Amino acid sequence: MSAQRMKIGCAGLGRMGKRHALNFLERTPRAELVAASSPDPAELEWAKTHLVPFGVTLYQNYDDMLKHEGLEAIVVASATAVHAEQAIKAIEADKHVLCEKPLSTSVEVSQSVVDAANKKPNLKVMCGFSRRFDKSYRDAYNKMQAGSIGAPSVLRSQTCDKLDPSGFFVAYAQFSGGIFVDCSIHDIDLTLWFFGAASKVKSVSAVGITAVEPDLRKHNDRDNAVGLVEFYDGKIAYFYASRMMAAGQEDTTEIIGTKGKLAVNTQPAMNHVNLYDETGIRREIPQTYWDRFEYAFVTEANEFTAAVLDNKPLPLELTAAVQAVRIGAALQESLISNQKIFFDEQGNRTEASRL
């Protein structure tokens, strides 16, 4: 291992931006966080305390940061609406890119990032599907690859957030692409991982309700939704997404094969503690996505850095990120139109179902 370190800049210093910045600053030994950008004064103020003392240069303007001397890579952790634009600019400026998911809520815009990346095959461009870096999911994947469950056939996966009583997610729904693009995108990505990136969708159908936040309907969204995806090679995936979990974050996946099943997180737990009292035996569970996947983000940062420094393949293909958005957007459309949607084997919509 050489002592050479990858110089990276962080675009965006909101909730996820702060985390990515600190991960590259403190928990990615082979990377050096040299720059960070944000248009937001409060975020820059935070950075003056937490980043600047450690040698990080701040930029109000993303384009200016791209010109930072010696900068080799960018982590795009800004608002979803500018993910694609910033990623493309970075690629054009010959920077490696780790982009938060999704590339965009639009399939076409997502594809434009892939197109930009394809023109610079020497660059490492990755969309950060954090669960791919989680130890449990990797263990499950490896066990499946080793034949533990025979042929994977049915996948159930859910991304369920703890109810945020502030109702923040209502305003957020305007830009999130909807619950299937925002939450289930992870489950869809897992499906493409476990079933194979070449899996072809035959149909999608979805239903949803607003059990706690009727206002979501203004933004064509729901607070609970279930979606069904049928693939051409005789596989099924079904997803549940929710904004109203009482106990905390419940992200659970089951991969059912012809000879076994792998269950990831069907018994959620925050740690190894159980409290026995007169109400029974109780354990707490992670409250947020970060609580559950904190170390996956650290691994993501380290593996992205290693791929850049050692010029090795990235752990996941950028094209899968577009396919995930395509499926998420179709589910969201089905959710709102209340219609089942069919595709032919080339991925084009068809009117009638092929029986």
Add this chain to the structure above:
Amino acid sequence: MSAQRMKIGCAGLGRMGKRHALNFLERTPRAELVAASSPDPAELEWAKTHLVPFGVTLYQNYDDMLKHEGLEAIVVASATAVHAEQAIKAIEADKHVLCEKPLSTSVEVSQSVVDAANKKPNLKVMCGFSRRFDKSYRDAYNKMQAGSIGAPSVLRSQTCDKLDPSGFFVAYAQFSGGIFVDCSIHDIDLTLWFFGAASKVKSVSAVGITAVEPDLRKHNDRDNAVGLVEFYDGKIAYFYASRMMAAGQEDTTEIIGTKGKLAVNTQPAMNHVNLYDETGIRREIPQTYWDRFEYAFVTEANEFTAAVLDNKPLPLELTAAVQAVRIGAALQESLISNQKIFFDEQGNRTEASRL
């Protein structure tokens, strides 16, 4: 409590018939098994050893058994195809009836049992949805009723059988009504219990595959299927049924409310034993439906008997059994036609979706 005992006869002595007969003989103190009928010589032979020494009279012919002196009730545990006919004959002969599920795989035939029962309001006629008598489901129901989870909104339930390598279920599929009518009927009944019997279906959609038994397609059936049911009052239920579980019977239910969730059997276990060895920590799970629900059937027999003897209301309404078949049959149709099916609030099919 009086020492008076209800005289009951058992129709059918196949796998379920034997169990019902022995339950009424040995584990239902207030009932007396006085008769049993079967056209099958092997079944009658079994009964000569296990029932006759304890005072049970055998009949080759069901109609003859109905005339047994003093007979007050019948448990119909024969092949599904004759459930309705035998139940109706028993009702007409003024016997109380406990009928194995389903009343019929046909909605119309199921309804004819209800019609017959309605003419004899003094009789107790019950369809044996065994999970309603399971301690865990009852505990969950009581907790929901006590407000533990707020308003129930989403229900996930699965009935998944261990793979039977003999492939028996292929031949059986010809008469079972399909995987949604045979397996998911329990999950549907639970839905009607937890969401309320008056819940009105807005749409159903389903997909399925044949991962292990392609021959099932001959009988318009699948070995794995997922179904989505949308209700008019803003609730969703989704079901998974499978014939290929590796570890055993996996019947799991989650009821998600606005303030909490109740999970039934998300951590299956046959007993309280865990084996630690070089492969990790392992526990076994029930192999069959009977392993899991044996005591629910005992409770069912005892509560049916008590309702008859004490002239108290039955624990579940017969009409729900028809509604369960209606939903199961619609899901099965959707599974085969690959179309989403819509209903208006009166339960009639509609062409277009109501948005």
Add this chain to the structure above:
Amino acid sequence: MSAQRMKIGCAGLGRMGKRHALNFLERTPRAELVAASSPDPAELEWAKTHLVPFGVTLYQNYDDMLKHEGLEAIVVASATAVHAEQAIKAIEADKHVLCEKPLSTSVEVSQSVVDAANKKPNLKVMCGFSRRFDKSYRDAYNKMQAGSIGAPSVLRSQTCDKLDPSGFFVAYAQFSGGIFVDCSIHDIDLTLWFFGAASKVKSVSAVGITAVEPDLRKHNDRDNAVGLVEFYDGKIAYFYASRMMAAGQEDTTEIIGTKGKLAVNTQPAMNHVNLYDETGIRREIPQTYWDRFEYAFVTEANEFTAAVLDNKPLPLELTAAVQAVRIGAALQESLISNQKIFFDEQGNRTEASRL
């Protein structure tokens, strides 16, 4: 199977007596409860409602019940203080005996029951160590016998009661023989089962506290106690007994072998329900010994009956019951004297330890 039934009488109708009586009345098909005795008017009153209508004859006097026409067996479920006397009288009257544990809190008195039984080898005399009939313990035992854990070497077991705020157990301590004889007797019996009845004790030591009920010291007892038992063949057992569990009954056992471990009930649960709410994930556990072992008592009644009717060996040896009391009494003595106690290989006390 013949329809012949064993005629049994129940001595004592207190908490355990009622349960044994009803088990033989309602859940032991091959037995017929023909008689019951109690000197207590309230208990007899209860029996008039619950037993007499089903043909049970009541006796105020135990000796009178022994003369009941056709009586073949007695279940002794009275106060511990009269277990041995009633068991011996029954044996002398040529009745088979199922005696609640312990035979006596005194080793000598316990042995006198064995002596009486030895004179009537045709009689079935069993001490009811209920855990031997529990499905989980039997599964663990069978797995151990099948070699799953190599050579069993260390056994940890606990019998821990839910705190009874009435403090009933303080008065009870006067006659119970102390916490090791009353509670740990089950764990000791399990040790003799899993390690073998011929296991020879080398030393015992114990400590205890009164965390919630200092008054127990009046009766030379404690509310929490830990005991260590060393055997001559290089095995160890250690026990914990408590009267102050908050959540419910916690009876847990681990058998550690050279190649694996069997854990029984290290994850207690009343049923299959988990409640998810803002405090986390919660399950309830059995509140009492009966909640946990109800079906073991039913199996015990049925297997005792079958051994009598079919003249087959009993599932456990009566001598083990004496050895269990011997070990329990030594632990209790060590608890109170605060001294370690040593034995030679013939079971005699020795002053110094053999190193």
Add this chain to the structure above:
Amino acid sequence: MSAQRMKIGCAGLGRMGKRHALNFLERTPRAELVAASSPDPAELEWAKTHLVPFGVTLYQNYDDMLKHEGLEAIVVASATAVHAEQAIKAIEADKHVLCEKPLSTSVEVSQSVVDAANKKPNLKVMCGFSRRFDKSYRDAYNKMQAGSIGAPSVLRSQTCDKLDPSGFFVAYAQFSGGIFVDCSIHDIDLTLWFFGAASKVKSVSAVGITAVEPDLRKHNDRDNAVGLVEFYDGKIAYFYASRMMAAGQEDTTEIIGTKGKLAVNTQPAMNHVNLYDETGIRREIPQTYWDRFEYAFVTEANEFTAAVLDNKPLPLELTAAVQAVRIGAALQESLISNQKIFFDEQGNRTEASRL
């Protein structure tokens, strides 16, 4: 937070030394690993690849490292036999010290480290009891402090290693101080944490066996041992240590109070994966102490660093480390002598027990 970093050197580069060195190099942002020492050529060779490229200076001689320009702190991660000597030298050279447990297997030698530290009150000297930094143990401690279990009364704790078929631990036993000093020391430290550092021991007794490695007897050690510790304030702790776990590392603790119980790791799991196959449901568990406590060591390094840089109190008192060795050594003596050992309230041995 300032960008100032604490310059630290690592003494010893064996199994634990490598881990501590890398933790300070890569996962302790506020520390700078500037030096490392080892007399072992192979260890130095490893360091040339893994440490030198990142600016770490290597020393064959510990005393030379102490003179490293600007060095502020030492992590002592060498063989136990030199812990105390190296710690004292570092203190005398005015370095802050984080010393691996135990300070020494001898109580007197351990105390000499405390004495040396007392002369330099400006220095931070800490013994690294890693479990104090584990999230689960901290959560349990905080819950206890918040009153969740009433008054803590009984503590059960075990440190059980996976069987190492190489038998390495036999040779290791010569220097380890024995199983109670090497393994149970953690459980003892937890006891002093949860019960309070001022807890006074009244008696200890222990028994042990050699189930898999009879050769351990040559070094006065055992492969399985159980110990009982009684405290003067009416509390009990009991410990189990083993070298022969089949499934992996099993470090479990229960703290039982008058109103509840906290259980830490009674359901061990390596991650969130469960595999369902024809043998049942299976999960893997951590294989080593490191697998289980990796992040506790990272937290330890970071908190030690913060205490030094910010001149804040250390999270644990050094004196507790001596008391832990004292109890561990007494248990080991009891294990070998087979005698119960008594102490008066001043900590002196007494012949007879105080009743």
